[in-house]
Amino acid sequence: MDIPLISHVGIAVKDFEKSLKKYALINGEDRPPIHDVADQKVKVAIFKGGCCGGGARVELVTPTEDDSPVAKFLESKGEGLHHICLYVEDIDAKLAELKKAGVRLIDETPRIGAEGNKIAFVHPKDMNGVLIELEEFPKPTL
């Protein structure tokens, strides 16, 4: 295995600006890049580390619409750690392997993420309550 393990960790927050300021205190990055992710109906602030090609990121995620999956998460569970995104080398092969092992998948086939890379979600029910996003590594050159 010669790929990093964690792509990013997503934290669901309600008050985006207030949360940004608090996480900036720890992460030492005053105004991280902010992206709209239309298909999830969320806004994301991405804190990056300073080494290792960026390294694993911390993402603050807040819904932009009431029917966003993150809005539903906030309603039922409140703010907190929302998901972890793990890198895999061959996402199609990994999904097939997980399915064969009886692990429930949210996405049986990968979709294209915000950065043009293949991603897929695994169901938290079979992963100790953890919503896991898989991301193919390396990312394609766009």
Added chain:
Amino acid sequence: MDIPLISHVGIAVKDFEKSLKKYALINGEDRPPIHDVADQKVKVAIFKGGCCGGGARVELVTPTEDDSPVAKFLESKGEGLHHICLYVEDIDAKLAELKKAGVRLIDETPRIGAEGNKIAFVHPKDMNGVLIELEEFPKPTL
């Protein structure tokens, strides 16, 4: 900032062996190193990535005693993402800065972690429900 952002993410699990097998499926590491952390009364399996000096790790954490903080977490919240550990350059200065900003701290002064490095926990109440561990980077040479 020239340090990585995430040291590790901790996942609280009940059935350690069963969980290990599931995470091994994704992470491609059959039998990661397992450590006892006496002061937290937990057992930890550490999955490491293959690049960037190890990169951010995924840790499966299970209590070894009924009065472990992780046993209490499992009782009240069930299995799931438990904490995220972020690197900081000067942990004493960072704790002082957070305290000054009104952020509640679990550890007002750092303690020594399992690897000989300085660590401290920040209270989840002020960090959007996320239990944050701070870890000084780089680790000392033991």
